[in-house]
Amino acid sequence: MAYDWTRLAPHRPLKPRDPLHVRRPGDGGDEIARWIAAGADAVAIAGPVGSGKSTELAWAASSLWGRFVAVQVPLDKVLDMRRITEDQVFLQVAGRIAAVAHGALKLPLSAALEERLTRVRSAPPMLAPGVLTSPARDLLLQTLREVAESSHQGEIALLVDGLEKCAPSDALQIARALLELKGQARIVLIAPFTLVVGSGAHELLSSVDRLFFLHAVPVRQDMGARGEAGRAFLREIVRLRLDLSALPDDLVPLLDQAAVASGGVPRSFLQLVRAAGTYAALGVRETMMAEDLAEAMNDHIESLERLLVEGDIEELRRADGTTGVEIPEERRLRLLSHGLLLEYKTEAGDVVHPAPLLERALRKGVAP
Amino acid sequence: MSRSTGTLWQQLRSGSPICVVFYPHLAALERIVETVMLLAPEEWDIDRADDVEDAFRDPEIPLLLTTEDEAGAVEVLNGRRDQLEERSAPVILFLLKGGSGARALREAEGLESWVRGQQYDPESAEIDVDQERNDFKAATGLPPEEWLAAWRHGRIPDTLKNNFAYQRALLLTSRGDST
Numbered sequence: 265m266a267y268d269w270t271r272l273a274p275h276r277p278l279k280p281r282d283p284l285h286v287r288r289p290g291d292g293g294d295e296i297a298r299w300i301a302a303g304a305d306a307v308a309i310a311g312p313v314g315s316g317k318s319t320e321l322a323w324a325a326s327s328l329w330g331r332f333v334a335v336q337v338p339l340d341k342v343l344d345m346r347r348i349t350e351d352q353v354f355l356q357v358a359g360r361i362a363a364v365a366h367g368a369l370k371l372p373l374s375a376a377l378e379e380r381l382t383r384v385r386s387a388p389p390m391l392a393p394g395v396l397t398s399p400a401r402d403l404l405l406q407t408l409r410e411v412a413e414s415s416h417q418g419e420i421a422l423l424v425d426g427l428e429k430c431a432p433s434d435a436l437q438i439a440r441a442l443l444e445l446k447g448q449a450r451i452v453l454i455a456p457f458t459l460v461v462g463s464g465a466h467e468l469l470s471s472v473d474r475l476f477f478l479h480a481v482p483v484r485q486d487m488g489a490r491g492e493a494g495r496a497f498l499r500e501i502v503r504l505r506l507d508l509s510a511l512p513d514d515l516v517p518l519l520d521q522a523a524v525a526s527g528g529v530p531r532s533f534l535q536l537v538r539a540a541g542t543y544a545a546l547g548v549r550e551t552m553m554a555e556d557l558a559e560a561m562n563d564h565i566e567s568l569e570r571l572l573v574e575g576d577i578e579e580l581r582r583a584d585g586t587t588g589v590e591i592p593e594e595r596r597l598r599l600l601s602h603g604l605l606l607e608y609k610t611e612a613g614d615v616v617h618p619a620p621l622l623e624r625a626l627r628k629g630v631a632p
Numbered sequence: 633m634s635r636s637t638g639t640l641w642q643q644l645r646s647g648s649p650i651c652v653v654f655y656p657h658l659a660a661l662e663r664i665v666e667t668v669m670l671l672a673p674e675e676w677d678i679d680r681a682d683d684v685e686d687a688f689r690d691p692e693i694p695l696l697l698t699t700e701d702e703a704g705a706v707e708v709l710n711g712r713r714d715q716l717e718e719r720s721a722p723v724i725l726f727l728l729k730g731g732s733g734a735r736a737l738r739e740a741e742g743l744e745s746w747v748r749g750q751q752y753d754p755e756s757a758e759i760d761v762d763q764e765r766n767d768f769k770a771a772t773g774l775p776p777e778e779w780l781a782a783w784r785h786g787r788i789p790d791t792l793k794n795n796f797a798y799q800r801a802l803l804l805t806s807r808g809d810s811t
Contacts, residue, residue, distance in 0.1 A: 270645075313745035340711075538646055539642055567750075
């Protein structure tokens, strides 16, 4: 049968309670929800691009629902993250809480609050300065308190996505502002690497109770049972997204090969499989073959090699199998955030390995 | 089809909301735009724009985006990429190879991860026409011209698989070398 590979949609994070969600082996949104339920006021989530941060944030929201009014705030879907201000964020958060109150909770809000929220919706302060008479933060506090008090859960958890798309200084300012709401709501936010790794990490890390680092999923053959669990996790994502009752036997080894090539980064894995499937169509084949996956891997190799700058190869070679802390900070941040260097949780502690598809560059020493 | 041209064919059909095409200089840009049009699915009604804001309109219309401020376009697309999520047809962003936009893309880790493996660089698109024709014949049983004639006379069923073969036959017969 011919598969619709576009259904893999690597760029699209899942929504809360999404039936396509697959539980990550070892860690994920459930763990974040457990921390919050156990009393953590604030949790930051970080990880390389494509590791599933937004998906796990949505899953955490699903898991928290019932005990908390869990409100997901995807700032990047509604605001221009290059020109973001605290007031805009506060108003968006207030608006989302009100939307959840109206929608999922069917809670009536006071006429005074409704009137203010309506006024803001019809003329946001960014467009018409002065329309809002009370500061945006006050409106947010009013909304938070009113909804918390009238909901049966009694407490609100805000799950904020999108800060990694801001300039680092803006992201820190917004994170600071959101974390000031601790005590009014539990806060879970996805933080850019620059705020949680290295010398610039102190402020945010000292303001949150826990940092949840979304590692690459172990997929390597030499990772034993953990590697098999990681590959099975990725295979299951494909099975669900293609809506198959079971994966055909001939597809499994190719998916495992793609999993290993991806280094355990779900988006990279799905991109490789989708591209391989499309190459199969180009070759007028109904299902993919090893040569199709090889083509997809070559495209990824070219993209990855474009990201390398002078000195990266030597540092990546040196860091392989270590904790990676010896790499100078700026370079380490760039390598980690791009997923050129991947961090894995092991029984012996965290270790880093270069992205598997950089193998050619590392072997040949390809200079950028 | 060369590996690089195959990349373009693949990325135009992958379902990705955005992909990148590199060009070496302005004089080559129009030729590369033509290649993209040639390889695009036949049913596409492609639009072209030089304003990045157009990427956030009409999500069902494929868009060729050629802007003067390429770095600015990358910055906007990176910051607002989640607003592209629901696009059913891609934005095809043209960037000068080694230019400010290409450099900005390297820094825009989120957008770059979206277009990873979805970047076409025609400079390496060397096509081995004979090999490609042989591959086509091996897959379909006919040389591309004969297959195309049979398709046009309705002797080949209109299946998904044959539609892909049709695109490939078109490319092999209309332009041996797409660059």
